[in-house]
Amino acid sequence: MVMPACDIPIPKKIKLAVRSYESQKTIIKLNGIEIGGDQVVIMAGPCSVESREQVLEAAIVVKEAGAQILRGGAFKPRTLPYSFQGLGEEGLKLLAEARDETGLPIVTEVMDPSEVELVETYADILQIGTRNMQNFPLLKSVGRADKPVMLKRGMSATINEWLGCAEYILAEGNLDVIMCERGIRTFEQITRNTVDISAAPILHMISHLPVIIDPSHGTGTRSLVGPLAKAGIAAGADGIMVEVHPHPDEALCDGAQSLSPEEFKFFMNDIKPIIGAVNRRL
Amino acid sequence: MVMPACDIPIPKKIKLAVRSYESQKTIIKLNGIEIGGDQVVIMAGPCSVESREQVLEAAIVVKEAGAQILRGGAFKPRTLPYSFQGLGEEGLKLLAEARDETGLPIVTEVMDPSEVELVETYADILQIGTRNMQNFPLLKSVGRADKPVMLKRGMSATINEWLGCAEYILAEGNLDVIMCERGIRTFEQITRNTVDISAAPILHMISHLPVIIDPSHGTGTRSLVGPLAKAGIAAGADGIMVEVHPHPDEALCDGAQSLSPEEFKFFMNDIKPIIGAVNRRL
């Protein structure tokens, strides 16, 4: 009885992000949480910070249900300039307040190299969004920051290209990079994107970096968030990022994929047996 | 604590394959096995039947490791006319002999409407391959057969188109249709295809038909078969189809994605905790 040997080629020109550089998995320690270790880390919260009440309510809800990290967007990349663009620094302050209230570390997106310094004064993890995966000045900028970086996969990026982007961050000296699979673009119409679950085991074989799955953006569909989260955990993901909104029907963005507080409690309960089955813990 | 309600629209023009026609899941009973019920059904065996020794050895191996159904191709769709095209009827006879030896029912592909009658005298489940998903004369032909049909998703088919193909079979009177997700084509290069795990929960929400995941063709990579199988089971798949070859390095086709007997034993052991975690059984 043997496990199949790794048969995926390690990209040759990548030096730091690959297993040949670091055979042990990278574990990112944050406030008692270990991303990439035994834990399955749940990052939950609203798509965007909309108001003090909304973000505090969301933070308390996700904390009580067992999430370890609070997510929330202050700078929002939107398809059109006329859509809500986020509260900016005001949103960062509200996130920090929610952290003070709940003790949950914060992950939030940064979009502009010149704003990295500002965002890292508030955030615990800097998120690079899918549209900015190959925004190299931004990657270099967060590579010089003192906070871990969560790098989302580009909508049509290959895994090797994505690792090349992690390399940009690592090469600047920031070794705390988390990879986040958030779905790739296909012809399928029911889902907003197609979650490439194979990204988790592939990255674990050829890289030492932790991998998070985001089934909210990956499917765009509330009822699919749970099943895809379970799939990701079963395939070895180190965590799940999930959108939770106190009142999804009133959300300024991504309401259709956000779980309500009651749905998020169900979600947390639903994933527990799978977490146990892969010998991990929340 | 509530589960999110189904928010995926049921395709309006499909009558028989959808939940509005049949709210209970279809369970296909076969030789004491229930596909679509509590069991997670494992269909295992070689890509193609190559010889009496090979198929018997494979059948015994997969039976002993706990598989419930034997897979093997007698008619093989190959990219080029010069590749091994399968043993034809001789292959069907060898499969039947393996069934006699082990008691495992057989699933095998049929490619030509005029051969359906021949194949169903040997096979327990008729497989429609990905290249023939929209081969409508073939679908009508198996729709008139007395054996269950496993319908693989086309390489670039949407889920609604795939259900439309199931409808062709159901409309001819054959109600025993199994859907098999085998990966879709994307730009990713590491994997042969991208397994769309969301197909399982989506189909379970909008259709009553059982769903099988095929991580062997879905990834084309031996070391990914286990992780993707676990992902599929966690997301609710009713079974897994997996290629096993007594000697993968000598396989006439798909050796790179076939598990060895020892690897298959590991696989069967590896998926058990996930099966338990979703309250199902082998």
Add this chain to the structure above:
Amino acid sequence: MVMPACDIPIPKKIKLAVRSYESQKTIIKLNGIEIGGDQVVIMAGPCSVESREQVLEAAIVVKEAGAQILRGGAFKPRTLPYSFQGLGEEGLKLLAEARDETGLPIVTEVMDPSEVELVETYADILQIGTRNMQNFPLLKSVGRADKPVMLKRGMSATINEWLGCAEYILAEGNLDVIMCERGIRTFEQITRNTVDISAAPILHMISHLPVIIDPSHGTGTRSLVGPLAKAGIAAGADGIMVEVHPHPDEALCDGAQSLSPEEFKFFMNDIKPIIGAVNRRL
């Protein structure tokens, strides 16, 4: 001043469909028309044969506007079993009548290996549809027919896979194969498919077979048929297949992409300067 040398690798395992087998372009002669020669051949007509009046009216219209071949479907592959499936042999007879009336040769689809003999008694060119590109029994069957075969590219087929399918036909002895690019599936939503114009020059470099572009299925949009036809001709296509319906708004299928008689006249006029610019003729 030099033309760039061919830098596209010829697929090694393909023997007959490639330039290394036949350095001269294949020219298929049919009723005074030369497909693959100096002419740009226009195949026009309705998606499906609906009635005697419709097909005769369409045939006269396209003939008068300058088309050289009449297209029309008698056996229609449809996404659902409840859609109009074509008139079958009755449709073939009406096509033959339209040929008698106008002198235009007929191209029509065959879907079932057992119907090839029937279809070739009526048709001048046998069409293999996109859904059947890798229907190998069907390819072998038309490979034994006495009529030229037009092989549509599969919706997500690579060019090398498509050539492999041509090889199936050639290997059975039928050397008159026409390749038809009809659009591939992408994430773009405005068009039904994305016409891969590069297919024409690529095939001309690595193969000797004629290439037709089908902008009607390729775009699914009436106003794009002309621009994409001109693009195809400019890139070296040997012909264009275009849907024309006497009354598009009443069409039983594909009305949205069918040109009206007046629009088809405009189309024929519009492509002429491009045909001249590449030193070809209608």
Add this chain to the structure above:
Amino acid sequence: MVMPACDIPIPKKIKLAVRSYESQKTIIKLNGIEIGGDQVVIMAGPCSVESREQVLEAAIVVKEAGAQILRGGAFKPRTLPYSFQGLGEEGLKLLAEARDETGLPIVTEVMDPSEVELVETYADILQIGTRNMQNFPLLKSVGRADKPVMLKRGMSATINEWLGCAEYILAEGNLDVIMCERGIRTFEQITRNTVDISAAPILHMISHLPVIIDPSHGTGTRSLVGPLAKAGIAAGADGIMVEVHPHPDEALCDGAQSLSPEEFKFFMNDIKPIIGAVNRRL
């Protein structure tokens, strides 16, 4: 004889980039050149500026062959941090010197919002690369610049998303936006990308902005640059961007798709009849 009416829906939430805002085509005047008018504008030059000799030689070659604009990268977005990243400001100075020498205006990429001011002191057109299509801070920044912007389509962007990005620039007050189709990602392996020729007629129907086709990046294959350029012009493109290198085999990037000087002369000669056929001029 009538042209089919526009049957492509104008995206409702886009205000400035659409035909309903401006029914006349936008014409961008630059140094006697009119982009979006009768001319077909050729932008040619090396992928990246490598040295004084290289860029001057390239500029003279493309000028003599008839190109109207010089392209060349000073800031290069590369998949890995270890690849040549461009000469930076030194590269901009060399481009300006080449402009002084030849009179050709310069188009060059800007990647960082904080560098827009620097780049526009040298460049005549600011290019936004495919990886930065949805880099919204960058779009806003060039939207406040005084130079025209050429916006490349993202590798997997829909046309409506791409127009949304143009809207970001227009909304900041910069009305001189040029759209550049550079190929989208598909499963096809022979070409680096698939040029979506339909983008040109679609944009012309629903938007007033000029459209350029880039067959060099679109195909990644030297021998396909000419055929795809001709296709683009035939479909109505307002110009072509093409990579030309004095010595393609020594190029620091994209040598495989760069034309040599002799090949570029052939190219310019080859496209002339098509330009005439669509009633335009160089």
